[in-house]
Amino acid sequence: MKNFISLKNVCTVLGICLFLTGISIAQKSLPAEKAGKIGQPTGKIAFIRNGDVWQMDISGQNQDKVCASANADGRLSWSPDNKTIAFTRSGIVDYKSPDMLGGKHKLYDIFLCYIDSAYANQRNYWYRITNDLGNRGPEWQKDGKRILFWKDMNANKVNAESPNYQICTMEPDGSTVVLLRKDWQNLNMNYLIAPSMNDNGDIVAVYLNKHRQVGMVVMPSGKYMPDMDSLLVVAESRQGTIAPSWSPDGKWIAYISNNLKKSGLFITSADLKETYLVSAPPVSSNMVTLAPSFSPDSKWITYSTNDGSIWIVDITGKGKRRLTGPGPDKNPAWSK
Numbered sequence: 496m497k498n499f500i501s502l503k504n505v506c507t508v509l510g511i512c513l514f515l516t517g518i519s520i521a522q523k524s525l526p527a528e529k530a531g532k533i534g535q536p537t538g539k540i541a542f543i544r545n546g547d548v549w550q551m552d553i554s555g556q557n558q559d560k561v562c563a564s565a566n567a568d569g570r571l572s573w574s575p576d577n578k579t580i581a582f583t584r585s586g587i588v589d590y591k592s593p594d595m596l597g598g599k600h601k602l603y604d605i606f607l608c609y610i611d612s613a614y615a616n617q618r619n620y621w622y623r624i625t626n627d628l629g630n631r632g633p634e635w636q637k638d639g640k641r642i643l644f645w646k647d648m649n650a651n652k653v654n655a656e657s658p659n660y661q662i663c664t665m666e667p668d669g670s671t672v673v674l675l676r677k678d679w680q681n682l683n684m685n686y687l688i689a690p691s692m693n694d695n696g697d698i699v700a701v702y703l704n705k706h707r708q709v710g711m712v713v714m715p716s717g718k719y720m721p722d723m724d725s726l727l728v729v730a731e732s733r734q735g736t737i738a739p740s741w742s743p744d745g746k747w748i749a750y751i752s753n754n755l756k757k758s759g760l761f762i763t764s765a766d767l768k769e770t771y772l773v774s775a776p777p778v779s780s781n782m783v784t785l786a787p788s789f790s791p792d793s794k795w796i797t798y799s800t801n802d803g804s805i806w807i808v809d810i811t812g813k814g815k816r817r818l819t820g821p822g823p824d825k826n827p828a829w830s831k
Contacts, residue, residue, distance in 0.1 A: 629647030648661055772797075
């Protein structure tokens with residue numbers, strides 16, 4: 496990485512990403528007048544339990560195993576018609592070279608499971624849509640025609656010294672993969688990971704600097720190529736803001752703060768000017784640093800804690816309740 500960052504680059508990215516100087520995480524809740532009317536939550540929540548994909552009613556009742564995959568790992572995403580769930584399965588490569596050196600790294604690919612199959616008691620059926628061992632974090636787009644995800648370009652290299660993460664889209668059958676940034680030859684170990692996209696095509700992602708998740712950045716639709724040095728400045732201004740997720744109405748970005756002094760679930764406005772605390776970590780547990788998920792009306796959020804519990808809460812921080820756990824549950828995703 497360069498030893499300096501030009502003022503021109505900094506100003507360009509600050510303008511593109513709609514950041515203002517002096518933004519900090521505020522420990523205050525969203526006022527009721529800004530939240531609008533909040534009704535009772537509806538829909539279903541998918542989640543991972545012991546590596547399998549499950550679903551349940553919004554009350555936490557009628558829990559049902561959808562897919563007995565045994566190694567589901569990471570973000571889940573419902574298709575717009577709520578008939579299919581995109582999910583990641585993980586594995587690992589562990590190699591020893593002839594000179595007895597070696598190492599290990601995780602492998603990921605994206606699969607689909609089907610609600611109708613579960614109802615027909617066919618829980619061992621799933622469909623693989625990627626196969627080069629580095630793909631994860633699927634997020635189905637509203638029109639149903641594309642899935643956003645991120646991939647490690649080096650995952651299928653047994654002796655890769657480091658990952659090479661890129662943000663991509665693909666069609667639901669895994670075809671027509673498009674790399675949204677043209678920096679796949681990046682050798683500086685600075686990457687964007689864990690993306691989420693709104694209906695306008697704006698992307699929020701987390702800046703990864705030499706294996707350290709710095710903070711989130713926003714790139715407007717079609718303007719995905721700010722240089723990485725300038726994006727690092729933006730990410731540093733929001734240190735600890737990770738695991739972002741856009742609300743369906745595009746007004747909010749939910750994220751997890753792993754700042755020990757200001758940890759919790761937060762939302763920030765689309766222009767990143769307003770930030771509100773939604774839920775502090777429960778006593779004796781922490782937030783799982785994976786993307787929370789909004790209800791279809793953008794008024795409620797589901798998230799998980801490291802004691803294996805799944806929770807819901809409205810965007811003002813009220814109505815919080817535990818749906819499952821403590822136990823082995825994680826990665827909740829609200830149906831569309």
